[in-house]
Amino acid sequence: MKKKKIIIVLGATATGKSDLAIDLAKIFNGEIISADSRQIYRGMNIGSNKITKQEQQNIKHHLLDIVNPDKIFTLYDWQKLTFKLIKEILAKNKLPIIAGGTGLYISSIVQNYQIPATDLKLRKKLSKQSLTELIRQLKELDPSILKQIDQKNKLKVVRALEYTLSFKENFIEKQKTNECPYDFLIFEIKMDRQMLYKKIDQRVEQMIKQGLLKEVKRIYKKYPDKSLPALNGIGYKEIISYLDKEITLSQAIDLIQKNTRHYTKRQLTWFRRMEKQGLKIHAHKNILDTKKIIKEFTLD
Numbered sequence: 001m002k003k004k005k006i007i008i009v010l011g012a013t014a015t016g017k018s019d020l021a022i023d024l025a026k027i028f029n030g031e032i033i034s035a036d037s038r039q040i041y042r043g044m045n046i047g048s049n050k051i052t053k054q055e056q057q058n059i060k061h062h063l064l065d066i067v068n069p070d071k072i073f074t075l076y077d078w079q080k081l082t083f084k085l086i087k088e089i090l091a092k093n094k095l096p097i098i099a100g101g102t103g104l105y106i107s108s109i110v111q112n113y114q115i116p117a118t119d120l121k122l123r124k125k126l127s128k129q130s131l132t133e134l135i136r137q138l139k140e141l142d143p144s145i146l147k148q149i150d151q152k153n154k155l156k157v158v159r160a161l162e163y164t165l166s167f168k169e170n171f172i173e174k175q176k177t178n179e180c181p182y183d184f185l186i187f188e189i190k191m192d193r194q195m196l197y198k199k200i201d202q203r204v205e206q207m208i209k210q211g212l213l214k215e216v217k218r219i220y221k222k223y224p225d226k227s228l229p230a231l232n233g234i235g236y237k238e239i240i241s242y243l244d245k246e247i248t249l250s251q252a253i254d255l256i257q258k259n260t261r262h263y264t265k266r267q268l269t270w271f272r273r274m275e276k277q278g279l280k281i282h283a284h285k286n287i288l289d290t291k292k293i294i295k296e297f298t299l300d
Contacts, residue, residue, distance in 0.1 A: 003183040004090050005298055009099040010035070010106055010271060010281075011189035012264040014199045018051050020189060021099035022059050023287055028095045028294060031060040033085055035100025038233045040078070041069045043219055046212045047235030049203065069223050069230035072123075075159075076115045079108045086182065095298070103270030110184050110279060114176040122165065126158045127227075134161055141165070148273075150266065155229045185297050187284045188271060197261055204235075204257045213239060213249075234259045 007030070009021045021032045034040075038048040042065045045052075050064060062085050067073045082098070082105075089096040098106060107113065126134065134157045138146055142164045149156040191199075216239040223231065226240050235256050242252040275281055284290050 003181065006086060006096045006098065006109075006182045006184045007294060008106055008110065008184055008186040009097060009189070009284075010103070010186065011101060011284075012191070012196060012267045013049075013101055013260060014196060014203050014264075015101075015189040015191050017099050017101065017189055018055070020187070020284060020287075020290075021097050022055075022057055024290070024294065025059045025095070025097055026057075027291055028097075028298065029093075030095035030097045031062065031089045031092075033082055033089075033096060033098045034061060034063045035082075035098050035102050035105040037078075037102040037105060038230075039064050039100075040066050040073055041230045042067065044069060044215070044230060044233070044236070046207050046210050046215045047233065047239075049207070069219060070225070070228055072120075072229070075104060075108055075113075076117055078105055079113065079115060082109055083181075101267050103267060103274065106186075107270075107274060110180050110186065110274075111277070112178040112180045114178055119162065122162055123158065126161055127154075131157060134158060137161055138164065148266070148269070150263070153232055154227070155232050183297075185294060186274075186279060186281045187290055188281045189284045196264060200260045200264065201257045204253060204260065207235065207256075208253060213242075216240060217243065234263060 007024060007028075009017050009024070011017045021030075024030060025032055036048065038044065039050045040063060041048070044050070051061065063078070063081060066081075086096045098109065100106065108115065131152075131154050134154070135146070135151060138157065138161055142160070145160045145164070149160055151157060212235065216236055219236070220226070220231070220240055220243060225231070226237070226244075231237060231240060238247075238252040238255040238259065241247045241255075242249050247255070271281065282290070282293060
């Protein structure tokens with residue numbers, strides 16, 4: 001029995017994934033599932049560069065604005081919802097298109113990660129520990145993961161340690177997987193590194209003009225616990241540091257640009273890791289070539 005088909009569009013921040021996904025959805029009667037770990041939060045629009053209703057061009061988008069910033073939403077939750085949505089989209093004879101830059105989310109689908117439900121007691125216990133102590137434990141249990149995550153992001157460190165303690169195995173190399181229930185094609189939008197960095201810097205400046213400061217003020221006032229995962233995202237944590245008078249606004253903007261550049265490096269590292277694990281990733285060159293590849297794939 002032939003597997004049903006899905007399409008994946010990935011790429012680093014600011015490469016134009018949303019635009020490509022919309023173009024493909026129009027051509028192939030598709031619906032888009034967001035694979036962005038920050039765009040799940042309601043009210044966090046400018047800092048996460050969330051696509052607007054107008055920009056969606058009447059194409060159905062899923063997994064945007066699904067939880068409040070003070071709620072815990074895990075990889076397990078996202079994967080479970082995504083597999084459910086894929087079934088629902090296929091049942092309508094439409095093409096599921098997963099688009100985003102969170103490599104872990106995408107890997108959890110195409111490599112069908114076998115993820116345990118979140119152990120809230122363990123998470124609570126780890127969250128009370130200092131970042132230094134958490135990193136010390138990871139160095140002992142799974143030092144390889146430290147190269148793959150942002151060691152300044154306590155949430156990422158907690159999650160990696162959670163996995164290691166739950167499975168008693170290496171987070172990166174021994175992630176439990178299974179065969180993906182769907183046939184998939186993966187496309188990556190690539191961009192010259194210097195051009196990408198310039199685009200990131202310009203995007204951050206545009207976010208400030210659009211009202212990022214006002215957005216963060218509103219969210220921080222409503223959710224004053226800055227240790228929340230949502231408020232640890234790039235664009236939010238730096239502005240919160242400014243609001244707390246720890247740095248100047250100019251320094252906050254510089255940090256957002258710098259941290260975004262560093263994040264894109266981690267994204268690209270993750271995509272290359274996927275290829276090393278045997279996943280074929282097609283470089284998106286132009287819409288005609290990509291359309292041809294997808295057409296042959298869907299007719300097969």
